[in-house]
Amino acid sequence: MTGRWTRGAAGVVLAGVVAVAAAGCSDSNSGNTSGAASKAASAASSAASSLASKGSDALASASAEARQKLNGVKNGVKAKDDVTLGTPAVGNDGKATVKVSAKNTASSAKSFAVQVNFTDKNGSLLDVTVVTLKDVAAGSTGDATAQSNRKLTGDVHTVVNAALRY
Template identity: 75%
Template sequence: MAGHWTRGAAGAVLAMAVAATGCSGNSGNPSGTASKAASAAASAASSLASRGADALASASAEARRKLDQAKGGVNAKDDVTLGTVAIGDDGKAAVKVTAKNTAGSAKSFAVQVNYTDKSGNLLDVVVVTIKDVPAGASGEGTARSNRKLSGEVRAVVGTALRY
């Protein structure tokens, strides 16, 4: 899902390397130099894509681990709302998470927030826990992204468990 972002970054790195090679004025072997630059750019782009994919995979695995800790959890997605995404000075996204406890006793919530771009491509995954919300009341938490996000960032509830 993060493929669009990583392919876009890879293309930008490749374009910059090819443009720089074309302007270098190397009269020796321009096509050989361009080939080497393209190869180096492709390698750098692949590394960048791999790091982005690795970071997203790590965040997703951590989210699954946290959701697995909500033993006996029931689907509470309809009882969770998200505020507006804000990008902080550190470049990380944050969104307010509100969980309404419709159960007859105090409950906790584990809420997976998926950060996406405007096309719906997954950028990051975060789980926020809101503990001991009294019966009939609402509890709040803040979901902060694991890494810097830019562009039009949206937040959607992926999974919400009440336990």
Template identity: 90%
Template structure:
């Protein structure tokens, strides 16, 4: 699934290449402007395709890693209702971070594995990560921070996709 972020970045690459091509064609020479425009469009298409592919590859890798981490949890019970997220913020490196809080309603200490999906304002998936909260005391709440794998821009939201208590 390609995200709107990837398409937006690809559009920016396309606009930049077209602008450079247009500037190169407006020097007063009567060269083959349609050939230059065609080359610029081809270069932009190639750059956009490469960018989209890299974004899709990164998302696929993050999703596979998240599935692997959740599948490794033994005897986990669904605990999505016991997990809350704070408001996502951009870290100094541009990666999204969000506070994850897990309330342990069990009678003994438990750990939690929480899959956090970072999405855009339309719900399109941008990144996926799993955070683990170890040994949360009975009746207590544990906190951790989930961080995206890469820099995310725009209006980033965070949602709990899966939460397991074990």
């Protein structure tokens, strides 16, 4: 599961391969043009794989960090139903943000750890982050802003993957 930027970069690499292959096709019989095109295609495939791997690595790292933060919560109670998200927006820096609201239904002040997944319109995972809402008063709602770790493009959606009250 890689982000749109990886697919876009792979598209640019592919366009370069097509250009090199087209340049290699000529009416003259001067050298091994199909070999050059093959080498260019191989190099482009390797570059695209490298870009996809970097995108996957960044997503895997963000997911692992989110899991670690949630696993570090002591005496947490599942509270996914007490959390709502606003409408996500992509800022001038390319990072997506979304308002996170958590209602504390407990009888004393509690904190919340909320994992927010940033997805594309098809539900494919683009990024993951955890936001903490500290000391939300009993019966009150606390607000925070979740921000993606990297630049996201296109139609970004958000989902509460997990929430703990502690």
